[in-house]
Amino acid sequence: MTPAPDLGVYVHWPYCARICPYCDFNVYRVRRAAEPAALARAIVADLEAQAALTGPRTLVSVFLGGGTPSLMDPAWAAEIVAAARRLWTPAADLEVTLEANPTDAEAEAFARFAAAGVNRLSLGLQSLHDEALAFLGRNHDAGQAIRAAEKARAAFPRLSLDLIYARPGQTPAAWAEELRAAVALGAEHISPYQLTIEGGTAFDRAVQHGRFVPPDADTGADLYDTTQEVLGAAGFEAYEVSNHARGVAARSRHNLVYWRGHDYVGAGPGAHGRITQGGERQATYSVAKPADYIARVAATGAGFDSHTPLTPREAAEERVLSGLRILEGIGRDEVAALQIPPERIADLVDLGLLADDSKRLRATPAGRLVLDRLTTELAS
Ligand SMILES: C[S@@+](CC[C@H](N)C(=O)[O-])C[C@H]1O[C@@H](n2cnc3c(N)ncnc32)[C@H](O)[C@@H]1O
């Protein structure tokens, strides 16, 4: 019998001190003091209920994401991490990540989060320029970002930095310099994300009213190339479209769970999960609003409001979407249900977008730039 797949746990902490104008994640301003404490208890109860669904599994990652989970009381993080360790079998090298915003107040709590079991910090630096941070609506400046990175290196064995590029007026030369300054902070992992104008956000309205013009596609591609060059020269491998690691051990095990199509439990408002049961892949979706989520856990034990089996075709489409993002690509057997015509693959190989070694399909560097097109051609 095939052993049950390894498991990741994603916990969504939806509160933020303020809502950034570009963000369309499931986020809420912290308002009622009692609600976060109730949410932490509900998340532990939800994990307990979902452990009954997954059965015994090896736990490879716990990811406390958000929102801003660094705003939670570290004692609650300790309870959530302890619950996950108790409910599944922790791998010897279990990765426990916390997302944090780099304000001085949050950096003060890093040592307590480390004591709670967090061994990897994902720090939302976004930029090292004060004007850019103000444009992005952040509540930290470059000085706080640098201090937080230094404190994080002292408190945690592993550090990752998030940056946002393709800001209006940004030149490749200025971006290269900013990236080098980020590299100098000593992180093992860097995730530079191209600014996306998401529908319904304050930036979306600003662009529609002509208050700023995002860089065009050519400038975006130049900035992407600069990212690859600067981080490559600094010893970082682009193991995924927006994720660069200094060596294999520095890759995010949590994100690899998603991109390799392994199982993960999602707990917290709006979290989703994928659990394989009896050979069938189930998708779980939790209710989005914190109060509704807390009420649902109280009423039914688990926080998800739907629990749907994916058809083999849907499961294979997901594999194309996530698997082509990483260097290792996808196994041909994983996408058999799509019955991709061989001539379509041959065309994409001829165009230099796909590499095909009869067992695996991989996006080439050129293919990574047009992933939407590749996935549409393979999964439609
Ligand atoms: C959901 S946030 C959580 C981290 C933390 N709250 C923070 O803001 O630093 C995860 C990352 O997504 C990226 N991100 C969010 N919205 C984005 C957008 N519209 N365009 C590009 N990157 C974005 C940011 O780099 C951010 O650090």
Ligand code: SF4
């Ligand atoms: S980017 Fe981070 S801090 Fe800003 S609203 Fe989104 S989750 Fe909250």
